Every structure is written in C-alpha cells, then in structure tokens.
Amino acid sequence: MNGSATDFTPHGRHLIAGDWVEGAATFRSDPASGPAFDYAVGTPHLVDRACVAAEEAFWTYGYIARAARADFLDTIADEIEARGPQITWIGTAETGLPAARLEGERGRTTGQLRLFAEHIRKGEYLDRRHDPALPERQPASRPDLWMVQRPIGPVAVFGASNFPLAFSTAGGDTASALAAGCPVVVKGHSAHPGTGEIVAEAIKAAVDKTGMPKGVFSLIQGGKRDVGQALVQHPLIKAVGFTGSLGGGRALFDLCAQRSEPIPFFGELGSINPMFLLPEAMSARGAEIGAGWAGSLTMGAGQFCTNPGIAVVLEKDADTLAEAAKAALSDVGAQVMLTDGIASAYRDGVERVSNGTGVREVLTSMCNQRDATPFLFMVSGKDWLGNHALGDEVFGPLGLIVTVKDEAEMLKVAHSFEGQLTATLHMDDGDAELGRKLLPIIERKAGRLLANGFPTGVEVCDTMVHGGPYPASTNFGATSVGTLAIRRFLRPVCYQNLPGALLPEDLR
Numbered sequence: 057m058n059g060s061a062t063d064f065t066p067h068g069r070h071l072i073a074g075d076w077v078e079g080a081a082t083f084r085s086d087p088a089s090g091p092a093f094d095y096a097v098g099t100p101h102l103v104d105r106a107c108v109a110a111e112e113a114f115w116t117y118g119y120i121a122r123a124a125r126a127d128f129l130d131t132i133a134d135e136i137e138a139r140g141p142q143i144t145w146i147g148t149a150e151t152g153l154p155a156a157r158l159e160g161e162r163g164r165t166t167g168q169l170r171l172f173a174e175h176i177r178k179g180e181y182l183d184r185r186h187d188p189a190l191p192e193r194q195p196a197s198r199p200d201l202w203m204v205q206r207p208i209g210p211v212a213v214f215g216a217s218n219f220p221l222a223f224s225t226a227g228g229d230t231a232s233a234l235a236a237g238c239p240v241v242v243k244g245h246s247a248h249p250g251t252g253e254i255v256a257e258a259i260k261a262a263v264d265k266t267g268m269p270k271g272v273f274s275l276i277q278g279g280k281r282d283v284g285q286a287l288v289q290h291p292l293i294k295a296v297g298f299t300g301s302l303g304g305g306r307a308l309f310d311l312c313a314q315r316s317e318p319i320p321f322f323g324e325l326g327s328i329n330p331m332f333l334l335p336e337a338m339s340a341r342g343a344e345i346g347a348g349w350a351g352s353l354t355m356g357a358g359q360f361c362t363n364p365g366i367a368v369v370l371e372k373d374a375d376t377l378a379e380a381a382k383a384a385l386s387d388v389g390a391q392v393m394l395t396d397g398i399a400s401a402y403r404d405g406v407e408r409v410s411n412g413t414g415v416r417e418v419l420t421s422m423c424n425q426r427d428a429t430p431f432l433f434m435v436s437g438k439d440w441l442g443n444h445a446l447g448d449e450v451f452g453p454l455g456l457i458v459t460v461k462d463e464a465e466m467l468k469v470a471h472s473f474e475g476q477l478t479a480t481l482h483m484d485d486g487d488a489e490l491g492r493k494l495l496p497i498i499e500r501k502a503g504r505l506l507a508n509g510f511p512t513g514v515e516v517c518d519t520m521v522h523g524g525p526y527p528a529s530t531n532f533g534a535t536s537v538g539t540l541a542i543r544r545f546l547r548p549v550c551y552q553n554l555p556g557a558l559l560p561e562d563l564r
Contacts, residue, residue, distance in 0.1 A: 066146070066249070068095040070102055070277055071256045073109035074263065074270030077102065083278045085249055088152030088392050088426065095249045098279030100286035103241070109271030110210035110239035111292040116269045118207045118237040121561060126173035128266045129235060132226060133166035133173075135258035135265075146250040147220050152392030152426070157356065158221070165221040168228055168516045168537075172235035175518075175539045181205065182562055183548070199553045202563050205546040207237030209294035212287045214308075215245035215252060216299035217394050218359045218451075224248070225255040225275060228516075228536050229297030229322070236545035238294070239272045243287055247395045249277050288312050288321070295545055297536070298323040299361070302449070302527050309530050322544050323530040324523065326449040327477040328365040329502075329511050332466065332494055334487035337508070338373035345482050346380025349455065350388070350430075352510035353381075357391035357428045358453035359398065362478055362511040365450060367457050368469050374434065374459040381455060382419045382432055388453070390427040398451060399426045405450030406431050412446050414439030418457070428452045437465045441472055463490055470494055475525025475532065476502040478511035501525065503535065 069076040079096030086092065117125075136143070140162060147158040175181060182205050189200035211233040215224035222228065230240050244252040256275040263272060276283065288296050288311050296312060298305050298321065305323040312321040333345060352364050369377050393399040403423060409415060414435050421429035430453040437460035440446055446456065460466045473479075479498035483491050498505060503524035514522055520538035523529040529536070534544045551559055 066093045066253050068093060070096055070098065071260060071275040072102060072106050073274055074260060083246065085150060086396065087149045090149035093250060095277045098276040098283040100282055102276050103283060103286040103290060106241045106274035106276060107210060107290045107292045109274065110241055113239045113269035113271030114209055117239055117272050122176045122179060125235065125237060126177045128262060128268055129169045129173040129231065131262040131266050132259055133169040135261045136162065136166050136226060136255060139254050139258055143251060143254050146254065147248065150248040150250055151220055151394050161219060161221045164516060165226060169231050171516060171539065172231050172542065176235050179562065181539065181542055184563060202551045202559060203548055204560060204563055206549045208545055208547050209238060210292055211238045211240050211545055212293045212296045213240055213242045214298040214300060215242060217245050217247045217398065220248040220251045223299045225252045226259055228541060232541040233545045236542045238545045241287065242275045243284055244275055244277045246278050284308060285311060289315055293319065295319055296321045302326045321530050322534055322536065324361060324536055325527045325529065327361055327528045328447060328449050329362055329476055329478045330366040330368060330473055331364050331480040331482060332470065333367055333369040333373065333377065334481065334483040334490050335370055335373060336484040336486035337482045338369065338376060340484055342373055342376035343380040346377045347384040348510060350381045350384035352512045353455050354385065354388045354430050354453040355512050357393050359394055359451060360512050362514060364480065364511055365455060367455065368466060369457060369459060371459045371461055374457060378418050378434060378457055385419050385430040385432055388430050390423060390429050393426050393428045396426050399428060402428055402450065402452035405452065406454055409433055409446065409450060409454065409456060412443050434459060437461065437469050440469060447474060467493060467497065470497040473501050475528040477522060477524050477528045478502050478504045478506060480506040480509065480511060482508055
C-alpha cells in the first residue's frame, strides 16, 4: 500500500478466499474520531462459502512443508509492517487508542507471527516419537510405531474488541492456527472493521506472494448473531478461537458442544486478576505498591484482560494502600473507551459494585458517553465472601480493595476466587511462609503467577501461559499466547507399520 496514512478509503468488503466480496446490506462504523465508513454485513451464506474454501485449501496447506508455512507467516508480518501508517491512522480513529499503543500492538502482532515461524521451522512442537518394531519380542512382537502432531482442519477465529491487532484478524489465534497448518475464517469485530480490512489485505498479499491456496484465509465483516452461530456450527470448522465477553463466549461454547460433532472452543472470557499484598511487603513499600497498582489498573482505560481489579490486603495495611492508590488515580483523566457499548457496560459495573453490601467508596468520579474515569472501592473480607457478584469482571479502570482480618481470612478469600488468567503475590522475604500457603491455592486458580509485579503486559514467548480455569478460559489446558498456543490446533496421530514413503514428511 502506497501513499500517506489518510489518502485511502476502505472498500468495506469481505475477503472470501482471495476475492473481495460485497454484501447486500451494510453497516456504518462508529469511530471514536474521524470519518465513519460503510462495511458489508456478513451472512451465513458467506460463512459457508468461506468454510468450503478453507476445507479445499486444507488439502494443500495442511500438507505443505513447514518451511513454506513459516515463510508465509514471515511474509504476513512484512506486509502488515508495510501498511503501518494506514493501520495506525484508522486503528486510532476507530478505537480511541493512542498511536503509541497501536504501534506497539502492531509490533507484537508481527513479532508473534515471526516467533511462530521460527518455532515451526525447528519442528520441536511436533512431539515426534518412534518405537521401532520388535519382531522377536516374546510373548508378542511389537509393530513399528511413529507418532506426530497433525493439523486438525479449518479454524474459526473471532476478533477481539480490545486488541484490534494482536487478538484479531492476524492475531495470536490466527497466527497459531496458520502455523499449525490450519486455514482460518475470521469473524471481524465491528468495533474496528477498517483495521481488520487493512490487515486482511496484508494477508491476501502474502498469500499471493507465497503461492498459498486462496482459501487459507477469509475475513467476514459485521453480521448479527446468526453469522457467529453459522460459523461455529459449520460442519467443516474443527475448532474456534475467541476472546470476548463471558455471556457471548459461553453461548458460542454451548453451540460448539451441541454440534453433532462437538469441537473445541478456545475462549478467553473474563478475569479480575487478584493481587495478594502480604504484610512485610506492605510495611516496606505499601505506598509504592498502591501507586503501581493504580498505573496498571488504568492502563488502556482498564480494557485489558489482565487488568488487576482486586487487591487483597490485611486490614492494618488497607489505609496505606487506599491512600496511595487514590492519590495516583486522582491524577488520571478521562480516557476514551473502545465502544459506546463497553463504556455503558463499565458504568453498569461501577453501579453494581458500589451497591454491594458493605462496599465503601474510596474514589468516585464522573464518566459520560464513551469516556471512562477511575473508581476505587473497599469491602471487608466477610462481605466479599458473602457476595459472589463482586467477583464478576468490570471491564474498565475500577479497583476493589478487599480487607481481611488475618492470614486465615486471606486464605479463605483466595479459595473463593473462580478461574483467573493471573494471580499476583506482593511479598518480601519475611512473607515466604504465607506465600507458601497461598501458592497452592492460586496455582489452581490461575494460568500465570506473578511475584512483585503487575499482570498487564503479556510477554509473547515460549513459556507464556495466557489462560486459566473457567471462566478465565474454556479450556484450562491451553494458552492463547506463546508458542504452546499452536498445540490447540493439532492432534496426535500414530502410524503403525506404514512404509516410509507414506509417512508424513516430518517423520521421514
């Protein structure tokens, strides 16, 4: 794409197996700033067309050499970077996110594409195993056995509202599925259709440059619930990647389970990412922890799945934490939220928490329309344990301090949490004994455990786990970030006594 960032107008069409396709109906984008554009509305018919093309592409793409797939991923990254100014311009307009955030997210998106490319070139993810034949073994001989991970087939991906790049069109789910050898059909998020379109153009360019089958990728814009339902229930789709709300994700999860052939639904649904502030750490640096929490809590207007919404602290240390957090939050101005709907849901969440039994206001503010301002509340451990609704995610810059009488009550509160993406211990050496008591509890609750840090910011690397027990995600044995994410779209196959010429290339 040539020219300046603002000298183009989105064409507003779907990308179906290499063709830009118009729709009978359109919807208008609702940007935070700048002009709105019209985009075609998805339909179940287009879903079927894309899925059929993906299945046809699988018979080629699922069996090509890993090196070719890796080159394809690298080329997608190159093409996204070539469109950087246009992506930043329309991404900031659509979402209200600052340019620096979009540029950083673009780097994360291209970085994970290249990480997956390098990972599949090495081949370790295949988990290749071989038990050679033992024809003379008694009392029974053993056949020649090979095992390797193989791609499962076409994958559906739902774009996320809060990450227009890293968890959307060419984000982690798409990148890991393509790395595994699976064609992808993306249901674009209507909050940032222009960003999705430009990224789809980058993928199309990579398909053309590397000679990949056209059906390896499709993007369907907009559409109502019938489009998402048609996608997860299409018989040619073999898995689904989703990042979004608990209600929407659970509905799609249930549809996947109700299929005549149930398929895995890898959904990231919600997390409040509790922090446990232990007494020695609070004594040494309580004010510093409070200020750091405020910064993490309000990052990106609190629109991160790893937003640390809950801080659990002993009563004697609560005022130190509250005063430091309040002071830091008071300096935070209104921030634009991703959509009017998210802003409205945030206001509803603030009202729900503030009306909870025993909840006290520490900092309140006024937020209107699409803006978000921080709120801070406090509640006793007893009242927390008596009100399950306080554990529901509030997507925005809201913090709740849970005060506990003693270590025993802190352990009770830890047991009360549902599944989380992260859990954090702020501790010093003198807190080790309490830390050892908490660790087995939070290990069963979360996929990533931190010490003396804040969970916002997810490193894309081999060791990262971004997932956890329900409702953090619908498959606690998987991650949506890091190279292990590829394994979601693979299945083990054992080959018994097959001639070498028939074995997959990765086993020859």
